[in-house]
Amino acid sequence: MRYLTAGESHGPALTTIIEGLPAGLPLTAEDINEDLARRQKGYGRGRRMQIEKDQVRISAGIRHGLTLGSPVALTVENRDWTHWTKVMGIEPRDQNDEEVKRTVTRPRPGHADLVGGMKYGHRDMRNVLERSSARETTVRVAAGAVAKKLLKELGIDIASHVLEIGGVKASEVSYDSIEELKEKVENSPVRCFDAAAAQKMMEAIDTAKKNGDSIGGIVEVIVEGMPAGVGSYVHYDRKLDAKLARAIVSINAFKGVEFGLGFEMARKQGSQVHDEIIWSEEAGYTRRTNRLGGFEGGMSTGMPIVVRGVMKPIPTLYKPLQSVDIDTKEPFSASIERSDSCAVPAASVVAEAAVAWELASAIVEQFYSDRMDVLKKTIADHREYGRLF
Numbered sequence: 001m002r003y004l005t006a007g008e009s010h011g012p013a014l015t016t017i018i019e020g021l022p023a024g025l026p027l028t029a030e031d032i033n034e035d036l037a038r039r040q041k042g043y044g045r046g047r048r049m050q051i052e053k054d055q056v057r058i059s060a061g062i063r064h065g066l067t068l069g070s071p072v073a074l075t076v077e078n079r080d081w082t083h084w085t086k087v088m089g090i091e092p093r094d095q096n097d098e099e100v101k102r103t104v105t106r107p108r109p110g111h112a113d114l115v116g117g118m119k120y121g122h123r124d125m126r127n128v129l130e131r132s133s134a135r136e137t138t139v140r141v142a143a144g145a146v147a148k149k150l151l152k153e154l155g156i157d158i159a160s161h162v163l164e165i166g167g168v169k170a171s172e173v174s175y176d177s178i179e180e181l182k183e184k185v186e187n188s189p190v191r192c193f194d195a196a197a198a199q200k201m202m203e204a205i206d207t208a209k210k211n212g213d214s215i216g217g218i219v220e221v222i223v224e225g226m227p228a229g230v231g232s233y234v235h236y237d238r239k240l241d242a243k244l245a246r247a248i249v250s251i252n253a254f255k256g257v258e259f260g261l262g263f264e265m266a267r268k269q270g271s272q273v274h275d276e277i278i279w280s281e282e283a284g285y286t287r288r289t290n291r292l293g294g295f296e297g298g299m300s301t302g303m304p305i306v307v308r309g310v311m312k313p314i315p316t317l318y319k320p321l322q323s324v325d326i327d328t329k330e331p332f333s334a335s336i337e338r339s340d341s342c343a344v345p346a347a348s349v350v351a352e353a354a355v356a357w358e359l360a361s362a363i364v365e366q367f368y369s370d371r372m373d374v375l376k377k378t379i380a381d382h383r384e385y386g387r388l389f
């Protein structure tokens with residue numbers, strides 16, 4: 001499966017076309033809108049989120065609530081576009097219009113502005129920032145919602161939550177079921193299951209906002225029910241953990257990724273890292289622990305997948321950092337109109353979508369996937385084969 005996204009942050013709309021879905025997958029706009037709304041929430045978001053109310057329009061690939069096997073086309077309109085019709089107009093511009101003439105010549109440190117401008121020859125760096133904006137993650141979440149629907153049909157469940165914001169850490173995660181974790185997280189303004197830590201995270205966001213600064217954090221995605229053996233140990237480019245790592249780091253402002261014990265493994269002995277293998281009639285092969293986070297040799301083990309990503313603080317700051325105007329080459333200290341002081345909770349929903357997409361794609365790539373009913377049966381047979389192997 002593949003998907004492409006298009007759209008500028010303050011342009012008319014964002015679009016994605018998804019190709020390669022099996023026919024016969026139940027899918028409605030509500031399935032997608034639910035996740036779009038989850039991405040818009042989160043303590044620390046700026047004023048833009050009060051303008052937008054993201055809703056998907058499905059214009060291809062679905063008939064009577066089922067996928068057809070043809071490409072699925074999804075569009076989410078930008079409500080803010082009505083304020084930007086001149087600056088972001090599609091038609092050739094009127095050179096005398098003062099508003100249209102206003103260009104962005106002052107790159108923000110840490111953003112794509114300067115290097116993106118150099119790359120495409122955009123001396124008006126609005127041409128860069130409009131596309132590098134995390135607004136694009138809206139349709140990545142839409143594509144992820146479709147992937148999640150496919151995973152759900154195959155008995156694979158996915159959740160995401162926030163572990164850390166601005167140096168405030170949640171206590172060790174413990175939950176009886178993924179449903180319990182989800183319920184706690186969905187009711188938290190920072191998507192954190194630890195209510196006491198959540199309170200401190202919100203205080204840290206308030207302080208950052210007051211200081212005109214921004215803060216980052218760590219998010220975690222957990223997947224249950226993934227069948228063993230998806231991915232590859234024979235091809236570097238089909239290793240499923242590697243695909244997840246790329247997907248996580250491709251999210252705006254994400255700088256690192258880890259699985260299971262993650263970077264902590266560097267400080268442990270092998271016997272404290274590897275998971276002992278056990279077998280039971282009911283569950284087949286499992287592991288006594290899950291320190292490796294659901295992967296061995298680039299393949300899923302059938303244990304829960306546990307992947308974390310680190311998000312840097314957003315680089316659009318009220319507190320100015322020094323930069324250089326590309327027209328005058330003079331230093332300046334920028335002030336900005338609006339920004340999010342923390343988008344980590346929203347980013348956890350994006351990470352969930354990115355992981356769901358990679359898992360669904362890997363399944364579709366590895367098993368016969370023209371028809372959803374056949375895929376379901378194939379996965380059931382694969383699980384049974386693995387149990388008795």
Ligand code: EPS
Pocket residue numbers: 009046048049052080132133134135136138316338339340
């Ligand atoms: C963003 C800047 C802000 C965010 C935006 C990402 O938008 P604006 O420049 O319009 O104030 O709100 O995020 C979204 C619009 C979104 O949907 O997540 C940036 O520069 O990356």
